[in-house]
Amino acid sequence: REYRGAPTGTDRECRGWRQEAALRMLNNNLDPEVAENPEDLVVYGGTGRAARSWDAYDAICAELRDLGEEETLLVQSGKPVGRFETHERAPRVLIANSNLVGKWDDWEHFHELEAKGLIMYGQMTAGSWAYIGTQGIIQGTYETLAELSTQHYPDTEGLQGKIVVTGGLGGMGGAQPLAVTMNGGVCIAAEVDEARIDRRLETDYCQEKTDDLDAAIERAEAAAEAGEPYSVGVHVNAADMLEAMLDRGFVPDVVTDQTSAHDELEGYYPSGYTVPEADRLREDDPDEYVAESLATMERHVDAILEMQDAGAIAFEYGNNIRGQVADHCDHDAAFDYPGFVPAYIRPLFCRGKGPFRWVALSGEPADIHRTDEAVKALFPEKEHLHRWIDLAQERVAFQGLPSRVCWLGYQSGDDPDGLTERARFALRINDLVADGEIAAPIVVTRDHLDAGSVASPNRETEAMQDGSDAVADWPILNALLNCAAGADIVSVHDGGGVGIGNAIHANNHVVLDGSDLAAEKARRVFTADPGMGVVRHADAGYEAAIEEASESGVHVPMEDRE
Amino acid sequence: REYRGAPTGTDRECRGWRQEAALRMLNNNLDPEVAENPEDLVVYGGTGRAARSWDAYDAICAELRDLGEEETLLVQSGKPVGRFETHERAPRVLIANSNLVGKWDDWEHFHELEAKGLIMYGQMTAGSWAYIGTQGIIQGTYETLAELSTQHYPDTEGLQGKIVVTGGLGGMGGAQPLAVTMNGGVCIAAEVDEARIDRRLETDYCQEKTDDLDAAIERAEAAAEAGEPYSVGVHVNAADMLEAMLDRGFVPDVVTDQTSAHDELEGYYPSGYTVPEADRLREDDPDEYVAESLATMERHVDAILEMQDAGAIAFEYGNNIRGQVADHCDHDAAFDYPGFVPAYIRPLFCRGKGPFRWVALSGEPADIHRTDEAVKALFPEKEHLHRWIDLAQERVAFQGLPSRVCWLGYQSGDDPDGLTERARFALRINDLVADGEIAAPIVVTRDHLDAGSVASPNRETEAMQDGSDAVADWPILNALLNCAAGADIVSVHDGGGVGIGNAIHANNHVVLDGSDLAAEKARRVFTADPGMGVVRHADAGYEAAIEEASESGVHVPMEDRE
Ligand SMILES: NC(=O)c1ccc[n+]([C@@H]2O[C@H](COP(=O)([O-])OP(=O)(O)OC[C@H]3O[C@@H](n4cnc5c(N)ncnc54)[C@H](O)[C@@H]3O)[C@@H](O)[C@H]2O)c1
Ligand SMILES: NC(=O)c1ccc[n+]([C@@H]2O[C@H](COP(=O)([O-])OP(=O)(O)OC[C@H]3O[C@@H](n4cnc5c(N)ncnc54)[C@H](O)[C@@H]3O)[C@@H](O)[C@H]2O)c1
Structure with missing residues (x-):
């Protein structure tokens, strides 16, 4: 099956822009420039799919082309299962992917059901038609490092003069060197697979490569000294590199990792093997592979902990390497360094800040450039945001439909009309669409990783201060509230x-087509959605969230009544 | 804390009837006539609560009194956590109770979180403010037995001349004798606790009691012979009674059970002990209690299976006795008789039929009597429904706010306007409220056990023919769709x-206040909600659902495209 990506332009195939937006976003997810493996409907993240099968895909497209302005399509794990009359303020599409009753909520039952064709892995933005390629990831990494520098180096310009050591230059991890240099810092990244380093060099995500660790450290230290951004990929196993650094008495400022440690068989490479050697071992003796892989991970985590003891700032970057070592190596100390969310992202979540993203349905880069201008003009005081937008324009290539990510929050306190940052931006864009300054509607959406939208005890809700990590009422209320507020x-x-x-x-997605209805929806959704981030964290007792609620007038029932 | 139940009458405390309805329903759930233990906010079903604490209850009431017509209150496990601007077609209250991320989704984590005050057990209708006391249960039992008689005794008038043997005359199980006699049949029910039998005699749910099994069988056989309804509670352990019947060569027509077998320590009584003896054993040696209790359950299930082999119709009535024996006694044959849903309820679910219920906010019995008339007039051909309404009027006492249950479905095929049964009824009631024939608004709601609203592999979705028992996308889509369609x-x-x-x-709840808006909401919600029952079962391949979809014009995307 040959696959071409999203339709573009100002004419639509569907009966309204809300339906057309769904059609284009689904197809954008499957654009060969965007998706990892569009022939299999796989968008990213293992087997994260946009539709259950090509038949289901065809039926979804047909339903969307036919869907009325007062109808809602139901998609169950990538398959269209119903269509009912609702009203224009209601969503046009409702999606539920991969959900299982708790006792059966594991890979074993999932795979059984998947084999029967009854379920699909939706990942995060794959099955919700909101994936936009690696540009989404870079920005998260950039923002994480920016928050790290604000917390730990308040007197420094970003990461200027600081050395970050990490591992893994794959699909997501490859964004690390660029995110570090965008923050003004220096990055040394270990990667066992030379081809992956070459790919990052080609796209300018990484500046140099070497086999010589001493040379890498020397150049890194020189750049740091000079306050220059610099990045180098070292062709070596990450665990070996960290140990070698410790042997030399070299302690970086920051240490993290983005090898695919979440998968001990097909993601992580054991020490002592080249890539082809390891690939052969995996074929010949998978049990031995796993044993070697986990043994290397244990050394890897120990080296991170030793660097932390020696003064480095250490954090896990969402690859579950701590969980792997804790579960499989019976290593109690594995969780002695924090995950990135509690360490750097939660302070943003407390303010309702999260990865807001938008997509130009026209397919025109000029439309996104117009939004870049608009967001800068709207928030003249946000230097950090300006810097991001400039860097993104310069260094981040569009994939599929042109789009942009930036972190915006609630913070309605400073706005004369009491609008949240997200709402202010969306309303401005809607005006630009209405005025014809932007060629076709803009879809605004976000990552599932956001302030009030997720329960994930090993990542987004790790170590909540009240212990509510596993409570899933919150994401369900978030979905219901987005629906009630009029998301599309x-x-x-x-x-x-x-x-x-x-x-x-x-x-959620909201389609800004320049209409009053879109403005109404945008105002409500982009108040309620980040607002849930504020109330969820206020409920857990975070001071920053309670402060945000009081500054921005977010009502927290039990708090306000005390 | 003294607790009085719902406010009644035609004046409201809240800013609109939608909010007032939420306030009255919450308080009705906690009416001492309705709730098991209102002082602890426990409504029914173990610890099924309506609010997390009295502070949370007070805050919910205050929020509801203050809530605007374009606002939505968020309730997370019985605690109000947020309030956001939405619009009048959106729900006024969104509730999520007891939800946990899958890996943590068990009693152990639940109890930890409950101890920290972070979660509440919502049961089904307790935490959603839709419980109406035992009248709800009677009707389910009546309907189950009616379906059994239709399937197995197509030429008989209900259960006339048939003997049903069961156990357990507790809160729910106590409805069994009445439900059997309402269907024209004869019931012999074992109950170890004499006080429970006496309670059923007082309220006329059961006609006689005895210690003498031979006498009970004799009278039952005589009544069955004469075609007379008759019920008797036998003061004996249910397992012992079934074995004694087998010893005598007596095989009933139907055998089931509603002892609290789901709880081996605090629900089920072991053989060989009086109630006070057993209660002492539980105190002194809980492990021994559990061992004896499970041993009795195993004999109990074996006796049911032996009766089935001898020609009785056997089914489990949702107390998980099969699961208990299968899990704890390593007894493979335990699941050799069916659960009540696959056996009797699923054919109704395929048609979108489920337990629809409504409540008179005025507190006036006359309002419900007017609705009784209306439902009979609307469906003159439904004899079975007429019979139920007449019997309910005669024999089922109101508890708290007057209310009624009856099973209605989709079946829009016969209606000239293409309205579903549920929508036709709701619109008629809304007119009666508008015309002043009913004093105050009526709230329409339903059990969580309904056609398209639940994933429960040991009960409502047991043994789905495609194996999709554990797929939870469906109830989540159901909630989102109810929200989109405008439920309150x-x-x-x-x-x-x-x-x-x-x-x-x-x-879901929809408030019928006589307005056009209520009519619009009712039409959409009572089409979409039972419609999901039809599409969910059509998707699983049930012929009856596919037939219903085609007769009633319910769109099933992949089916209709073939
Ligand atoms: N922080 C976040 O928000 C976030 C988001 C997505 C993914 N992740 C996690 O980050 C990890 C990386 O994701 P990806 O998409 O880049 O994966 P990927 O599989 O594309 O890349 C992993 C890279 O690590 C290299 N590698 C493996 N073991 C190594 C070792 N011992 N030493 C050096 N190099 C090694 C591989 O050669 C590969 O290039 C995954 O575990 C993923 O789940 C985190
Ligand atoms: N089918 C459904 O839709 C449905 C609905 C709700 C509950 N249930 C299940 O039905 C069961 C009964 O519910 P309930 O509210 O009546 O419970 P309950 O605890 O109020 O009553 C159980 C009764 O069984 C009696 N009993 C226990 N062991 C006995 C034995 N071995 N022999 C004779 N009598 C015995 C007890 O004395 C008590 O009166 C529960 O397991 C419940 O989960 C089914």
Whole structure:
């Protein structure tokens, strides 16, 4: 099956822009430039799919072309299962992917059901039609490092003069060197697979490669000294590299990792093998592979902990390497360094800040450039955001439909009309669409990883201060509230980056077509959705969230009544 | 804390009837006439609560009194956590209770979180403010037995001349004798606790009691011979009674059970002990109690299976006695007789039929009597429904706010306007409210056990013919769709009758205040909600559902495209 990506332009195939947006976003997810493996409907993240089968895909497209302005399509794990009359303020598409009753909520039952054709892995933005390629990831990494620098180096310009050591230059991890240099810092990244380093060099995500660790450290230290951004990929196993650094007495400022440690057989490479050697071992003796792989991971985590003891800032970057070592190596100390969410992202979540993203349905880069201008003009005081937008324009290539990510929050306190940051931006864009300054409607959506939309005890809700990590009422309320507030697509998924049974999360899309209705929806959704981030964290007792609620007038019933 | 039940009358405390309805329904759930233990906020079903604490209850009431017509209140496990601007077609209250991320979705984690005050057990209708006391249960039992008689005795008038043997005359089980006699049959029910039998005699749910099994069988056979309804409670352990019947060569027509076998320590009584003896054993040696209790359950199930082999119709009535014996006694044959849903309820679910219920907010019995008339007039051909309404009027006492249950479905095929049964009824009631024939608005709601609203592999979705028992996308889509269609309260719960991690289900309320808006909401919700029952069962391949879809014009995307 040959696959071409999203339709573009200002003419539509569907009966309204809300339906057309769903059609284009689904097809954008499957654009060969965007998706990992579009022939199999796989968008990213293992087997994260956009539709259950090509038949289901065809039926979804046909339903969307036919869908009225007062109708809602139901999609169950990538298959269209119903269509009912609702009203124009209701969503046009409702999606539920990969959800299982708790006792059966594991990979074993999932795979049984998948084999019968009854379920699909929706990942996060794959099954909700909101994936936009690696540009989404870069920005998260950029933002995480920016928050790290704000917390730990308040007097420094970003990461200027700081050395970040990491591992893994794959699909997501490859964004690390660029995110570090965008923050002004220096990055040394271990990667066993030379071809992956070459790919990052080609796209300018990484500046140099070497086999010589001493040379890498020397150049890194020189760049740091000079306050220059610099990145180098070292062709070596990450665990070996960290140990070699410790042997030399070299301690970086920051240490993390993005090898695919979440998968001990097909993701992580054991020490002592080249890539082809390891691939052969995996074929010949998978048990031995796993044993070697986990043994290397244990050394890897120990080296991170030793660097932390020596003064480095250490964090896990969502690849579950701590969980792997804790579960399989019976290693109690594995969780002695934090995950990235509690360490750097939660302070943003407390303010309702999260990865807001938007997509130009026209297919025109100029439309996104117009939004770039608009967001900068709207928030003249946000230097950090300006810097991101400039860097993104310069260094991040569009994939599929042109799009942009930036983190915006609630913070309605400063706005004369009491609008949230997200609402202000969306309303401005809607005006630009109405005025014809933007060629076709813009879809605004976000990652499932957001302030009030996810329960995931090993990642987004790790170590909540009240212990409410596993409470899944919140993402369900988030989805219901997005629906009530008038989002155009609403979805609820089980699984995602951390796997079946480990998370529940929700997403939304709002189509800005320049109409008053779109303005009304945008104002409500982009108040309620980040607002849930504020109340969820206020409920857990976070001071920053309670402060945000009081500054921005977010009502927290039990708090306000005390 | 003294607790009085729902406010009544035609004046309201809240800013609109939607909010007032939520306030009255919450308080009705906690009416001492309705709730098992209102002081502890426990409504029914173990610890099924309506609010997390009295503070949370007070805050909910205050929020509801203050809630605007374009606002939505969020309730997370019985605690109000947020309030956001939405619009008048959106729900006024969104509720999520007891939901946990899959890997943590069990009693152990639930109890930890409950101890920290972070979660509440919502049961089914307790936490969604839709419980109406035992009248709800009677009707389910009546309907189940009616379907059994239709399937197995097509030439008989109901259960006339048939003997049903069962156990357990507790809160729910006590409805069994009445439900059998309402169907024209004869019931012999074993109950170890004499006080429980006496309670059923006082309220006329059961006609006689005895210690003498031979006498009971003799009278039962005489009544059956004469075609007379008759019920008798036998003061004996149910397992002992079934074995004694087999010893005598007596095989009933139907055998089932509603002892609290789901709880081996605090629900089920072991053979060989009086109630006080057993209660002492439980105190002194709980392990021994459990061992004896499970041993009796195993004999109990064996006796049911032996009766089935001898020609009786056997079914489990949702108390998980098969699961208990299969799990704890390593008894493979335990599941050799069916659960009540696959056996008798699923054919109704395929047609979108489920337990529809409505409540008179005025508190006036006359309002319900007017609705009784209306439903009979609307469906003159439904003899079975007429019989139920007449019997209910005569024999089922109101508890708390007057209310009624009856099973209605989709079946829009016969209606000139293409309206579903549920929508036709709701619109008629809305007119009666508008015309002042009914004093105050009526709230229409339903059980969580309904056609398209639940995933529960040991009960409502047991043995689905495609194997999709555990897929929880369906109840989540159901909740989202109810929200999109304009229901006034929407809720999603984990747990319920089968316990944490064993089920996910959704509920809705629509307030019929006589307005055009209420008519619009009622038409949409009572089309979409039972419609999901039809599409869910059509998707699983049930012929009756596919037939219903085609007769009633329910769109099933993949089916209609073939
Ligand atoms: N923080 C987040 O928000 C976030 C988001 C998505 C994914 N992740 C996690 O990050 C990890 C990486 O994701 P990806 O998409 O880049 O995966 P990928 O499989 O595309 O890349 C992993 C890379 O690591 C290299 N590698 C493996 N073991 C190594 C070792 N011992 N030493 C050096 N190099 C090694 C591989 O050669 C590969 O290039 C995954 O575990 C993923 O789940 C985190
Ligand atoms: N089918 C359904 O839709 C449905 C609905 C709700 C509950 N249930 C299940 O039905 C069961 C009964 O519910 P309930 O509310 O009546 O419970 P309950 O605890 O109020 O009553 C159970 C009764 O069984 C009696 N009993 C226990 N062991 C006995 C034995 N061995 N022999 C004779 N009598 C015995 C007890 O004395 C008590 O009166 C529960 O397991 C419940 O989960 C089914």
